[in-house]
Amino acid sequence: MAEMGDHLVTGPVAEAVIKAKDTDGDGLMSFDEFWTSVQG
Numbered sequence: 482m483a484e485m486g487d488h489l490v491t492g493p494v495a496e497a498v499i500k501a502k503d504t505d506g507d508g509l510m511s512f513d514e515f516w517t518s519v520q521g
């Protein structure tokens with residue numbers, strides 16, 4: 482799981498990823514939002 486590559490995601494790509502996971506619309510990806518996306 483150490484090779485997810487999150488550290489390589491920067492700038493607009495990261496913003497798009499965060500927006501895709503930001504279910505409460507606060508512009509930040511909380512652990513809960515991340516975990517929800519991981520669980521599918």
Ligand SMILES: [Ca+2]
Nearest residue numbers: 503505507509
């Ligand atoms: Ca959020």
